[in-house]
Structure formats: C-alpha cells, structure tokens
Amino acid sequence: MLSKIQNAIHNEMMYTYYFSSNFCFKVYGKNAAPFCTFLSVKLLCFFLLATVCVPCMAQTDYNLPGRGLCAHRGAMQTHPENTMPAFTEAIKQGAHMIEFDVQLTADGALVVMHDASVERTTNGKGKVSELTLDYIRSLDAGRWKDAKFKNTKVPLFEEVLNIMPRNIWLNIHLKGDENLARTVAHKLVETGRLHQAFLAAGKDAVYAAREVDPRIMICNMERQSGAWDYVESTLAMGAAFIQLRGEIYPVFGEYVEKLHRHSVKVNYFGTDKEEQILILFDLGVNFPLVNDIQKSMKYAQKVGIEPIVPQY
Numbered sequence: 126m127l128s129k130i131q132n133a134i135h136n137e138m139m140y141t142y143y144f145s146s147n148f149c150f151k152v153y154g155k156n157a158a159p160f161c162t163f164l165s166v167k168l169l170c171f172f173l174l175a176t177v178c179v180p181c182m183a184q185t186d187y188n189l190p191g192r193g194l195c196a197h198r199g200a201m202q203t204h205p206e207n208t209m210p211a212f213t214e215a216i217k218q219g220a221h222m223i224e225f226d227v228q229l230t231a232d233g234a235l236v237v238m239h240d241a242s243v244e245r246t247t248n249g250k251g252k253v254s255e256l257t258l259d260y261i262r263s264l265d266a267g268r269w270k271d272a273k274f275k276n277t278k279v280p281l282f283e284e285v286l287n288i289m290p291r292n293i294w295l296n297i298h299l300k301g302d303e304n305l306a307r308t309v310a311h312k313l314v315e316t317g318r319l320h321q322a323f324l325a326a327g328k329d330a331v332y333a334a335r336e337v338d339p340r341i342m343i344c345n346m347e348r349q350s351g352a353w354d355y356v357e358s359t360l361a362m363g364a365a366f367i368q369l370r371g372e373i374y375p376v377f378g379e380y381v382e383k384l385h386r387h388s389v390k391v392n393y394f395g396t397d398k399e400e401q402i403l404i405l406f407d408l409g410v411n412f413p414l415v416n417d418i419q420k421s422m423k424y425a426q427k428v429g430i431e432p433i434v435p436q437y
Contacts, residue, residue, distance in 0.1 A: 187292040189321055192406065193221025193430050194421055195296055195414045197395055198239060202417035205270035206246065207237045208277050212285060218418045219432020222294035222392075224325075227282050229305050234258035235282035235312065241300070245269075247279065254301075282309070286316050290435030294412070295322040296344065296366075296392070303333035310337035323366055331362060344368055344392065356380050360387055368392040368414075373404055381409035399424045406430070 199211025200218060207225050215223050226239040230253060243249045243256065247264035267277025289295060295318065299305055306326060313322050314337065323342035324334055334341045344366035345359040351371060359367045360383075367389055369377060381391050393405050395414035402424045405413045415421040422432055 187320065187436060189292060189294060190221040190433060191390075192411045193433070194402075194418060194425050195222035195224050195294070195392060195412045196220035196418040197224050197414040197416050199223060199225065200418050202397070203419065205267040205274050205277055207239055207280070208266050208274070209280050209284065209288065210267065210274060210277060212280075212288060215418050216288070216290060216293075216435055218422055219434070220293060220418050220422075221430075221433050222296050222412050223289065224296035224298060224414060225285060226298045226300050227305065227309055228253045228300045229308065230258045230261060231255050232257050233308075235305075235308060236261055237280045237282055237285050239298075239300070243279075282312060283316070286312070286318060289318075290433070290437055291321065292436040293321065293433055296325060296414075297322055298325040298346075299330050301330075303329055306330035306333040307337050310334040310341050313341065314338050325366075325368065328362065331364075342366070352376075353380075356383060359384070359389060364389060366390050366392055368394055369410070370394045373401060373408075375408075377405075377410065378408045385409065397421055403428060 196215035196218070198206035199208065200214035201207075201211055204211035204214050212223060212225070225237050227235055228238055228241075230236055236253065236258070238246065238253055240246065241254070242252050243261065243264060246269060247266045248268065249256075249260070249264040251260075253261065261279050264279060265276055266279045267274025286295075297309065299309065306324065309324065310333075313319055319338065319340050319342070323344050324330065325344040325346050326334070327347050331343050331345075334343070342365040343362065345355070345362050345364040346368065347355075347358060347362075348370070349355050349358060351369070356367070365388075367384060369380065369391060370393065373393075384391055390411040391409070393410045393413045395416070396402060396405075397415050397417045397420065402413050402415070402421060406425075406428050413421075
C-alpha cells in the first residue's frame with residue numbers, strides 16, 4: 126500500500142515537472158535553465174518529504190494492545206517453531222505479540238531461526254552464520270515436529286513480516302552482532318513496521334540499530350542480576366520493553382509500577398501455566414511469553430483479554 130502511494134506521488138511529480146519545464150522554456154526561452162533548476166530542486170525536496178512522511182503517517186493507524194499474550198516462536202507447542210505455519214497459527218489464535226529470532230546467513234540473508242546451528246530444527250548440519258541461504262532453504266524445518274509439516278522451509282525475515290498483522294507487537298530477538306542489528310533496522314524502516322516492531326537485544330546492538338533510525342524500539346536484554354539494576358538500566362537505555370524471567374516474586378509488582386510510570390511495557394519469559402499467567406497479569410505484567418498460545422488464550426480470556434482480530 127505504501128509503495129503504491131509513493132509511486133503515485135512520484136508519477137505526479139514527474140508529470141508536473143515535465144509540463145512546468147515546457148512552460149519555462151516557452152516563456153523564458155534560452156534563459157529558462159535557472160528556473161528549471163530551481164523547479165527541479167523544489168520538486169525533489171517535496172518528493173523526499175512525501176516519501177518519508179507517508180510511511181510515518183501510515184504507522185499511526187493501528188491501535189496496539191496494552192496487554193495480552195506473546196506467542197513464543199509462534200505457536201511452537203503445536204507447530205514447528207519459527208516457521209510460517211507456527212506464525213500463521215499464532216495469528217489465527219489471536220496472539221497480541223509474536224516473538225521470533227533472526228540471524229544472518231554466510232551470504233548476508235536474514236533468516237528466522239533460534240539456534241546458532243540448524244541441527245535441532247532441520248535435517249541439515251552446520252552453523253547458520255557459516256551456511257548459504259540456498260542451503261538453508263533446501264532444508265526441511267517441519268518434519269522433526271510432525272510428518273504433516275514435512276517440507277516446511279526456514280523462513281526469510283521479510284516473508285515473516287509480510288504475513289504479520291499491523292496491529293500486533295513484533296518481538297524480534299536478534300541472534301547476532303551490530304551488523305545484524307543494522308540490517309534488521311533497515312528492513313523495519315523499509316517495510317513500515319516501526320510502530321509495532323521492537324528489537325530484543327543487548328546494548329551494542331541497540332546503539333547500532335539506533336544509528337539507522339532513532340525511532341527503533343528496544344527490549345533491553347542486558348539482564349544483569351534481573352533485579353532493580355535491570356530495571357534501572359532499562360530506563361537509562363530508553364527502552365520501550367523489558368523482559369523479566371525466572372521465579373515470580375511479589376517485587377515484580379514494584380518493578381512494573383516504576384516501569385509503567387516511564388511508559389515501559391513488561392514482558393515475562395515464560396510460562397504456560399494458568400496460575401502463573403493470571404498472577405503475572407495481576408502484578409501488571411503486560412505480555413507473558415507462552416509456547417501454547419491456544420491453551421493460554423483461554424486463561425487470558427478469564428481476565429477479560431480477548432484474542433486480537435488481525436488488521437493488515
């Protein structure tokens with residue numbers, strides 16, 4: 126949709142320039158060059174402004190959920206993790222946030238996979254960073270989970286973005302260095318996902334991503350002790366999200382209160398237990414990460430959290 130709008134603006138600019146230039150030459154004759162140059166600069170500035178502003182405006186059209194469930198690697202309990210079937214099922218179940226992992230291949234492609242190597246979730250061997258995209262795409266990433274998922278491919282990052290609704294959070298866990306952070310950040314800007322996507326990353330990756338665009342949202346993954354120093358470092362970083370983990374303590378409520386005062390949303394990794402999910406919501410945690418999104422959604426509904434109706 127954005128590219129169509131931008132193409133229309135571009136075509137209108139060229140149409141205007143063509144007829145305005147002819148007008149200048151008819152009126153000013155051989156002295157028309159300075160006027161045409163001025164016109165060219167003005168039209169170029171307008172086109173660049175429109176190209177930047179159109180996606181920015183489009184990114185404000187969706188109401189994102191304030192709390193709900195995060196489908197960890199998609200619907201990984203019932204589907205092969207970090208694959209298109211898992212993400213499609215998570216969307217179908219009404220997930221409020223979907224978490225997935227991104228890595229770079231040896232030839233610089235962005236693929237979605239959690240482990241550093243391909244052995245556990247495919248029929249291949251080797252480290253993702255040392256394998257080519259062609260090899261990784263030749264692997265079966267579904268058969269290990271169930272025969273019905275045979276021939277499922279390892280997805281490209283862009284493929285995953287293309288199926289995601291615009292009104293849910295995208296929790297993108299970076300499995301790599303600053304180069305990965307910059308590459309992912311560029312793709313998020315290009316695809317108009319800055320309103321909903323955030324990078325779960327350490328501080329070095331954060332700095333790299335923000336060099337690309339300071340609007341990039343961050344989930345602080347520099348956990349330190351996981352206590353008050355984690356909270357304080359998250360605030361100092363200017364992160365939009367934090368991810369608590371481990372045993373659930375009453376002090377979580379104090380963490381949440383302070384974080385919410387600074388507009389930081391709180392994730393928790395991770396549980397599928399009804400009692401824990403309900404306790405987390407009671408403490409003010411925004412998004413527990415769950416493996417079984419279908420079953421956990423029933424628990425969330427008990428406290429008035431309904432599945433998301435996807436918008437594209």
